[in-house]
Amino acid sequence: MSIRNLDFIFNPKRIAVIGASDDKSKVGYMVLRNLITTGFNGVVYPVNSQREAISGILAYPRVSALPRVPDLAVICTPSHTVPGLVRDCGEAGVRGLVILSAGFREGGQEGKDLEDQITVERKKFPNLRIIGPNCLGVIAPHVGLNASFAADTPRPGHIALISQSGALCTSLLDWAVQQQIGFSHFVSIGNMLDVGFGDLIDYFGEDPHTKSIILYVESITDARGFMSAARAFSRSKPIVAYKAGRFLESAHAAASHTGAMAGEDSVCNAAFERAGIERVYQMGTMFDCAELLAGQKLPRGPxxxxxxxxxxxxxxxxxxxxxxxxxxxxxxxxxxxxxxxxxxxxxxxxxxxxxxxxxxxxxxxxxxxxxxxxxxxxxxxxxxxxx
Amino acid sequence: MSIRNLDFIFNPKRIAVIGASDDKSKVGYMVLRNLITTGFNGVVYPVNSQREAISGILAYPRVSALPRVPDLAVICTPSHTVPGLVRDCGEAGVRGLVILSAGFREGGQEGKDLEDQITVERKKFPNLRIIGPNCLGVIAPHVGLNASFAADTPRPGHIALISQSGALCTSLLDWAVQQQIGFSHFVSIGNMLDVGFGDLIDYFGEDPHTKSIILYVESITDARGFMSAARAFSRSKPIVAYKAGRFLESAHAAASHTGAMAGEDSVCNAAFERAGIERVYQMGTMFDCAELLAGQKLPRGPxxxxxxxxxxxxxxxxxxxxxxxxxxxxxxxxxxxxxxxxxxxxxxxxxxxxxxxxxxxxxxxxxxxxxxxxxxxxxxxxxxxxx
Structure with missing residues (x-):
């Protein structure tokens, strides 16, 4: 069930960009540019209440005015507008949302209240899945999908990357494009209001393009789902994880940045080991793993x-x-x-x-x-x- | 006493190259080329019993035939000739030897016997100090001295490097030249028949050009000298060490390569900590340390x-x-x-x-x-x- 719904996010036919913009400094500009320049085969609808067209492409004032129901909507508007837009999308029958907007839990009580409002709206639409908010977006090179505001698109490959830090995604992309490292999926999951690590490991575990999974983790919210997904797939597809916030000081830093509270590090270690996840302790090692997994068959033994x-x-x-x-x-x-x-x-x-x-x-x-x-x-x- | 004698090796006025050659594939060619192209201010005497001149430079048939007594002799001839040459040098009054020749302890019993013969000769000349055998040589950029068969010369700087692996020296040099990392001294110590880590730490501890020391260690032969030298200087000059052969398997590999038997790793750890030596576990970290120490002042605190x-x-x-x-x-x-x-x-x-x-x-x-x-x-x- 969860997997079928995620297809609307990772393999959509029609995409609405809510907050599409001609202003090059705006996220809504970057996302639209990425969607129309990466070889995506479906339809992209810019949504902007002020403009007739964005980048010369006919725009629509709101989701309910679109000619057909989009599978996926990407939201790039200010945080206070997001709860209402989630409701609009749900009512229109949209099945996947990627919320790039920041200014939620990570920004204090006001943002946390907004996030709670989104959750209230989401629960009205059981088929609606949400990635984000406060994330860089998602990239699926095999279907030419770049629904993110990243500056680059990696080549198609066999590694799925799931990162709780958008900035880490950007650094990794920079490097991966230079090194010609390919990815099956590249997901910045942000505040994990809905879709979390467990859902994505389940999804990529079944995905034929994905041969290994790399995680950057600051906190696990759905520990049960995470563990069962990882245990199910770590034997056939290597899972490598960097877990940040290992010490009290860094856990505190993590909390101030995504609003997530990291758990006790030794618990995390035990869980990773039990789930068959290989833990790495340096960003460089994470990159080494990516390079090795991208370029080599798995050896027969040790x-x-x-x-x-x-x-x-x-x-x-x-x-x-x-x-x-x-x-x-x-x-x-x-x-x-x-x-x-x-x-x-x-x-x-x-x-x-x-x-x-x-x-x-x-x-x-x-x-x-x-x-x-x-x-x-x-x-x-x-x-x-x-x- | 030991320090004054090492000056003849690291700051010589006259150098004999025993086994100097015009054959570009020979160590004796590389050493002579390095000595005459790096800005060394003294005199270099090629020694070769077969040739009147090497690279157009007047050659001498043997050390006893040189116009003046060299401070330093660099030996690049086959291992079986070395014991006799050590005696010749000692009798001529040479004070420092760098023996590049391989084929000693690392090559089995026959080589070990040759090394024992060198030790017998050396003991006849108490003022004679020897670096090697089986090493890449020494480089002292501040005095334009490159008495090695390395392909490059690093720029003058403040790091002293002492390595038990010649190949590691070569890799590090490759990288250092690219990154413009400077060194005060660059020493490949080989089989440590005479001069070991302790002597060099003592010497570089007093050297005004040296602000930090980096070690690649496979085995410590003179533990007492090593510890007292390191403890004396590690507070004022940071000492960073990579210790190879941490496990039984790798210690065995080290033994087959330099004939040195690595000690128990936990003992080594305790000793490093007591001596104030910062241990690193990856070659990359060693390079990072070199770069940081070369480019930054030491911070006031943690x-x-x-x-x-x-x-x-x-x-x-x-x-x-x-x-x-x-x-x-x-x-x-x-x-x-x-x-x-x-x-x-x-x-x-x-x-x-x-x-x-x-x-x-x-x-x-x-x-x-x-x-x-x-x-x-x-x-x-x-x-x-x-x-």
Whole structure:
């Protein structure tokens, strides 16, 4: 049920942009520009009560005036207008909402009251699902959908990203576009008034384009839904999570920023482990994971062989491997004998396979071929140090 | 005493290159080229028994035939010739040796025997100090000295690097030259037959050019000397260390590569802490430390203010700060009042100071000036996320 409804958000045929604008400094400008320049195959309706057209595209004064009912409406107007617009959309039969507007729970009591009003409206329309408010939007490159005010669109790929921080999305996008990292979905979930991590993990778990899921988490609101979704899919699709607000000081900072209160960190750790989620502790590691998951098949098992032309980096790689609970592959006797045939006599005679500093491409390739063919090896790391 | 002798290695007037060569694939070519192209102010004597000149420079058949006694001799000949050359140098009155040749302890019993022979020779000449064997060499940019076979020379700076892995030196140099990171000294210490970490920390501790020391350690041979040197200087000059071989598997890999047996990791941790050495666990962190130490003054204390235009990255920075035992500065009431004057009403009202996503350069600068002037703040981290 929840999954069918999310299709209206991630694979819509008709989209209304409420608050579409010609002013380049406005979110409503960025969203419309992204929707009409990314190859989206459906119809985009600008909604603006003041203007006949936006960017030359015929605009409509309100949702009820649209020629057909949109599947998705993206709301970019000031926070105080949002509860009324949610009601309008619900009454018109809209099934998905992405609310980009800020000025809700994160801004104090007045904003929290507005958010409560939205919840009241939402409950009148059981089929209506909402992402946000206070978010960057959603991107689904496989269907040419960029319903966000991000400056870029990533290429289609196999990673689904779900982030509670819009700014992190922007940084990650910047980098991903440069590195040509692709995504199946890119979701900034903001204040999670309705759709949360659990719903999205459920949805991406079933999505054929998605092969792995990366999360930036500040707080989990629906712990039960989150856990059951993660446990259901983490065996077949790796889930990697960065959990912010690990300490009292940072949890406090998180609360002042999304209005979310982060939980006890050790509880979170235990939950992640139980759910099969791999936790990372640095943004750089998150990026590394994204790159690796985007470019590599999953290895058959944990046994890694290291082929290196330098001893020190081989030791460092071994340190990292063992720290991350990997296993240093024990090469078969046949492989050791073959390696001794192609390598100089003082090679390391074990794993890491040190092909020595004077190795040319041929010696490297010969050693690599032998190691790759070894049935005791699940994956190979090649370390090439300039010498 | 040990320090005066090391001056002959790091600030020599005359240098012999034993095994100097015109063959570009040879170490003896690289070393001579580095010595005569880096601005060294003294005399370089090529020593080669077969040739009248190397690279057009008059060569001498042996050390005893040189016009004056060199302070330093760099040996690049095959390992079996080295014990005899050490004796020749000692008898000629040479005070410093850098032995680049490989094929010693790291290569098995035969090499170990050769190393023992060198030790026998060395003991006949109490004033002779040796770096190596099996190393990349030494670089002292402030005196234009590059007695190594590295492909690059870093610019003069304030970091002393001491590495037990030559390959790591090469990688670090590659990066440092690109990033314009400067060094006071860059030392690959190889098998540490004589000069070890303790001697060098003592020496760089007294060196006016050196403001911080970075170590790549696989094994400590002279634990007592190491500890007393580190404790003497770590308060005034930060010492950062990467210790490889943390686990049984990686310690084994280290042993097969430098012939050094790494110790129990927890012992090492305790020793580092007692000596005031900051331990890092990733090569990337080592590079970050180098960059920070090269470009920044040391902060007065641990209290950090964070000025950010995005909440999520502010939370992540706080996480890292607390994890690294830093302190989140508590801003003074005066600063909070001033910040409220220049920032929008829904700013974070605390540290991290979230100047919000729409902040331009002016708002950033105003907030930064207020925070920098706060007496409760020792250092400021600015996070600028593209929005």
């Amino acid at each position: 046994r890694l062989a290291i082929v290196t032309n330098a001893g020190g980096p081989g030791v460092m790689a071994t340190d990292s491997l063992i720290e991350q609970r990997g296993v240093l592959a024990r090469l078969g006797d046949g492989s050791l004998a073959k390696l001794s045939e192609v390598l100089p006599p003082w090679w390391s005679h074990g794993n890491p396979v040190d092909v020595l500093g004077d190795a040319g491409p041929e010696r490297f390739a010969q050693a690599l071929a032998i190691v790759l063919a070894d049935e005791h090896v699940d994956a190979v790391l090649v370390v090439l140090t300039p010498q | 209290r950090l203010a964070i000025v950010t235009n995005a909440g999520g990255p502010g939370v992540m920075a706080t996480d890292s700060l607390i994890e690294q035992r830093g302190v989140l500065a508590r801003l003074g009431d005066g600063s909070l009042a001033k910040l409220s004057e220049v920032l929008p009403p829904w700013w974070s009202h605390g540290n991290p100071v979230d100047v919000l996503g729409d902040a331009g350069p002016e708002r950033f600068a105003q907030a930064l000036a207020i925070v920098l002037a706060d007496e409760h703040v020792d250092a400021v981290l600015v996070v600028l996320t593209p929005q």
